Amino acid sequence: MTLPTDSLGALNVFVQAAETRSFTAAGRQLGISSSAVGKAVARLEERLGVRLFHRSTRAITLTPEGSLFLERCRRIFCEVEAAELELSRTRAHPRGVLRVSLPVVGMLMMPTLSAFMQAWPDIELDLDFSDRLVDVIEEGFDAVIRTGEASDSRLMTRVLGTFGYRLVGAPAYFEKNGTPETPGDLAAHRGLFHRYPQTGKLEDWHLLDDGGKPVPAPTRAAVSSAIEPLIDLAERGHGLACLPEFAVSDRLARGTLTSVLDDKVGHSGTFRILWPSSRHQAPKLRAFVDFMAANLLSETLRSTCA
Structure with missing residues (x-):
C-alpha cells in the first residue's frame, strides 16, 4: 500500500x-x-x-x-x-543541528566545545550531559563521547585521546596527615572514590608498589558517581582522590591540589566518539569529530588515532 x-x-x-x-x-x-x-x-x-x-x-x-x-x-x-x-557537500561550510551525548565529566570539555562553536558558527550544538548508557540510535543522537571500550557493533568509533590519572589532595590535608612516600603509606589515609553509575562498582586506582604489584587503596571517606564533587572534597581537605589529569590540571597549576606518587598510579583512560554506522558522516559530524580529536586534550596528554 x-x-x-x-x-x-x-x-x-x-x-x-x-x-x-x-x-x-x-x-x-x-x-x-x-x-x-x-x-x-x-x-x-x-x-x-x-x-x-x-x-x-x-x-x-x-x-x-x-x-x-x-x-x-x-x-x-x-x-x-x-x-x-x-x-x-556543495556548501562551503557545514551547518545544522548536531545532537551529542557526553559524560557528566564532559562539563570539563566546555573550553574545547566553545572553541568548536567559534570555529563552526553555523553548527548548532545540542548537548546532553549524562553518565547513563544512552542508546545512540534509538535516542536519535548524532554522536556520543564516552570513556572506555566501544562494544556496540552498530556504531563507528574514533579515539579522541588518552589520558592519565593523578593521585591528589589539598596542601592542608598533607600538612595535617603527612605526605605518603610509598603506596603502602596510603593505609593511613582517607580516600575519595568514584563509582561507575552503570555498574555501581568503585573505580580502581591501579596503585602499584615498587615491584609492580597492586596495592590496596585507602579507607573510604566518600563515594560519588560524578567527578566534580570529588574534586571539591579533595580541595577542601577531606581526603585523597585519583582523578583524570585533565580534570585537575588547573587545580595543580594553581596549587589548590598537589599530586603524590605520580610514578605509582597505573591508571589511564580513553575518550572515544561514536556514531551510528548506518548513517552517512555528514559534514557537520565530520567537522566535529576532527576538531575534537585535534583539540580535546593537550599535546602532553593526547594520543590520537583514527
Missing part, C-alpha cells in the same frame, strides 16, 4: 514516537502536543490498515507490524539524509 508524498512528516512523527516510546516525549521533540502525535499516528494506521502500536495508560509498544515499519522508515530517512548530504 502506498502513501501520498505529504506523508513524510507523518512518518517522522511515527519514528519519534517509536524511538521514545511516548507520544508526550515525541511531541516535545517535535514541538507539537501529544494529542497531535496520537492523531497523526492514528491517521497513519488508518492509511496502512494495520495497528502500529499497542497502547496502554502507562506506555506504548510497537506491534510486530510497527517494528517492521520502523525499520523501513529508518531506511527511508537514511536515503533522505544521503540526498541532503550530497547537496550539503
